[in-house]
Amino acid sequence: MSIWAFALIAVLFAVGSYLLMERSLTRVALGVGVIGNGVNVLIIASGSDAGEAPIIGREGVLADPLPQALVLTAIVIGFALLTFLMTLAWRNWTITGNDEVEDDVEDRMITRRAEQTEKLGDVPHPEDVQT
Amino acid sequence: MSSLVALPILIPLVAAALMLVVRNLFAQRAISFAALLSSLATATAVLVDVWNTGDIAVSRLGGWPGSFAITLVSDGLSSVLVVVALVVTATVLLFAVGQQTPDEHSPYYHPVYMALVAGISQAFLAGDLFNLFVAFEVLLMASYVLLTLEGNREQIRSGTTYVVLNIIESVVLVMAVGLIFAATGTVSFAELPERIAALPDGVRMGLHLLLLIAFGIKAAVFPLFSWLPDSYPTAPSSASAVFAGLLTKVGVYCLIRVQTLLFPGELSNLVMVVGVSTMAIGVLGAISQHDMKRILSFHIISQIGYMVFGLGIGGAVAIAATIFYLIHHIPVKTSLFLVEGIIERNTGSSSLDDVSGLARKSPLLAVLFLIPAMSLAGFPPLSGFLAKFALVRGGLSAEQYIGVGVAIVVSLLTLVSMVKIWVGAFWGEVAPSSLNNSGGVLRQHRSMASATAILVGFTLVIAVAAGPLYEFATRASDQLLDIERYISAVRSAS
Amino acid sequence: MIKSKILEELIDRWLTKVGTLVAIFITFRGHNAPGGGFAGGLILGAVFVLQYLAGQQPTIRRKPILNPERLLGFGLLLALVTTAAPLFVGGAPLESYIWSITLPQIGKVKIVSSTFFDFGVFFVVVAVVLLVLTFLGTRGGAISHEPTDGVG
Incomplete structure (x- = not known):
């Protein structure tokens, strides 16, 4: 596995964590998206060696399909989470006029x-x- | 028997889908109850079978052979937890229907509630790490919606904290699953123990810590608990009752699996220290609070500490005590939140400043509060006393005197904070600010009161049936510690 | 949103129809080749997003029987019934069966029970995209309860 994949993961995690610290909900949602992609790349990069697409009829060395299935599921879940966070931000905006997280x-x-x-x-x- | 294992997941999901099409409130209520009761029937059938034969029931989705199938595994611990979870969710649903709140009238409440039930059942039954992650997402997503269904300012604020922290937990969990797959090439619980044991020490510890952090956030243990007392109090009473009773316990259940199946006996000192500090911090937080829901929320944390402590001690006796504690704690905690829900419904407030004199207004409500409260504090002969006694015995036999000492002190402090609620809300004059002073609190909220009474009755049944139940917990803990049996049960399943 | 008339025409007349066909094709070929209900649903969802960007209401909303929430429930139900059906004939949940029948003119057709699961997923994905467009893409009307405390 190439060092570049890990550099990419590091950058995605750094950017995502930074955005998660923000008070604005829209940025938090973006942070969730970025960090989610970081995790997906991590699973793909560490989970399987490169190879042909694992489809019946393909020749040669096939890639392991399981990490890809895991990542597909994680993407779908991430999609749902992101939608929910955007809804929360929208709702917060209609109530308070901004999308910042308030104090307790x-x-x-x-x-x-x-x-x-x-x-x-x-x-x-x-x-x-x-x- | 194995074909029944999947039904407590499938039936609620089918009901949820059906209720997105059928949007009549009364039809939705009927479908919800039918779904919960039929799931309960199948789960009980599996439990009875597991109890009688001592076997592990395994269901393979898709009928695929070997490690290709998604497996659902129902051993002693899983089957009993599914039954307890379904009893609790059914009674809370009865409570929610009687509550007449705007969120229960929303066409989304019932479908989402069913999704929550399906997620909880799936988490208890999951036979591999990834399936467990999916179950977590299902139940978390449902809990996000239930928490913010009214969409008012306070719910959105606390909902945001809850959602973001749980997303971080999900990220850590999916990362752990991905890395474990990378290291071992499998996610199945039946294959993992052997392959994890073959890993180098450092890798093993790193993966173990990742899993502990992910499940620790979910279970709200000591350094990772701060989201819980912030978010649960703002949820509608019925939702917070289910969250308090069940969601954190799903985290504890996963910690049990990690400590007994995947990484048996590793890092147990860390787990024990975390458990002891969770107990102490939780109860200190409870004492400093001034709102009933918040006091009860901090108690969840403190009680989680007991279970994690038991898990940290390890060994058949302590783990049996932990399982018994888990079974007793779910209905007790839920019924306390339900009583609080009745109070809030009747007086319009959950702050101890506004509520008083309830014992005079409604003696029966006082009794409904007193039984689970005393059980939580560990008074004999209630179930909490037996659970704590078993745990202390486990601790003493493992010579963990400091932890046992802290457990006993925390138990006294729990009593102190319960007395605080008792003095504040139940004694004294009837508060003038109460919305409704005509008396007969329970008569006005008949189905809420009967739901609470059913659950309190359930805790009494646990206390009465403690003998056989503890014996079952011992067998379940033997089953947990016998990893070979789990592996061979999954492998030999057809 | 998009002001250009040509783009609007292009989307309405061509992309919508071609996109829908591609989505259906992808959904059907998904059994042994890359594709399936999820990918197909996303493509149809993308078509609706294009319509939305062109300033139109996504067409499916014009028919009240197919409102997105019902569609979501229907898709989920279809997928779950396919999941549970093998239990009634003594199989495991999610087990798939293959029938092959001979139709006049067309010839031999293989029907796989898991195709219905794919259809269910297809409907769910489409419904979710439509829900996102209608709830987040328009102002108001999304949540039935108005804020209980003042708008700050």
Whole structure:
């Protein structure tokens, strides 16, 4: 297997991971697509040696069809995932006007409560303050 | 018997397809129940057969010979988990129908729910790694849709985190499958153990770690759990009940397969440390939370820790305890989420600030909460006590005193946080903010209440039948540890 | 979207028909040669995407009985019934059977049961492409529930 295939995989993974870190959902979706392709190339590159297409009637050394079947399935699944992510991004856009992932409100409230307790000492427990 | 193995996957899928054509809500409900009950009947038939004969039922799709066929394998562990999963999904469906929420009225709810059931059954029955990956994708895709079906702001936000993290998990999993195929030339569970054993140590460890990370994200173990308490609470109650009860357990099931079949006994110290820290972190998170759904979500993590700990100890006793824990935990956790769903439906909130005095308003609801809550905390004579007792015994016999100590402390802390819900929601005056103060909470939500009661009854049955069930778990664990038997069962299947 | 009249004519008159024929051909030859329901479905899907890009509604929507969701369910049902059918005659799920019959004028024809599975996949793929076009390609009308909280 050639070194170039692995270079390609590395580039696809790097680009995909970078895009996954973005806050914008459209870029996350693109990242999923790119990283998915990276995985597909990885399976093809490591899974089988080059050869003739594995079809009845072909002569010579045939390539192993199983990794190709795996990759075909992975492509179909990736297609569905990408569609779903795009729908999510579209929905997010209709609600908030952008396609960015928001913060978790409940999580921030807990943090604030903890800070409050720290500041005020152990006497007024937040539960008692609120009831 | 082997021809029945595939039916718990096929029947729900056919039902899902049918319901995309038939879009009448009442017809959809009827089809869903019929599909679940008939799958349950076939799964029970397989379980009874496996129980009586001690054999492993194998079905070859397509009737191809050798390692060409896609195999479905139903050994003791798989068959019992499929039955438990179908019981839980059927009762949750009854609950969802009674809930009268907009998402159940959507024409997509029932088809997607059936796809989820098919994915869960397939994951338990899969006889090769790639089939397992496909099963994961089926159930994950269904869970994405169920989680975001209402499409409101909060669901989209948490849904995004959930979807992206699970996609990363899928990427790691498919990478692991691809690399394992590259290293060994097969993905079949029956061929893999021998070929993996022949690999060099470094390669073996790398592949093992990839699988552990993929399934660890799914099972929400210690460093990889943060998506769970964020996403489950925003799902509709019926969906989060199924997710809480079943989805993480699919991850645990896969970890069991990895640790017993593919990489028997390897990296068990790592697994044990992960299990112990998952227990502790999960319960500490639960104590700091102030919303019922979030407390319960953190409890899932903590309980997963127990199972992973048992798996890390290894050996017939501890693995039997883990299997028993798994069987007990699925209905208990689901019924807690269902009780929470009734509370949320009745009062309009799941925050402990807004809800109080439920014990006076509805004593029966209090009982329905108390039984699974005490079971989760490990009170005798409930099933949780037996599960924890078995696990502690396994830990002591393996001389893992630190882990056992942590397990006991965590069990006490679980009780503390359950008391927090009890004091906050059930004691005290009836809150003025409750939407509905006329009393008779359960009478208003008859089918939700009966679904919850059925499930709580199921947990009691597990406690009563603990003797034979534990014996079965022991046999299932012997079966798991006897890899040769699995291989020969798959190879000799016709 | 595409403003040119010539392109529109070309797509409507030629590419649609040729593409559909190619899709059907590919679907049928899929048993022993490269092709099959998935590839055929994708080609027909590409035809619909072309129609969409040319600013037209994909034609299949004009017939209400063939709305994409029903088509999806029908295709899935066809594939799954083919999967389950061998169970009733004592085979394994997904097992395939070959019948060969002699038709007048045409001669000997081989019918393989897995062809029906391919048809099912074909319909599913086409339906998914149409669903994507109708739900994501148009503004609004895709999700029945309106947002519960304010549009920011």
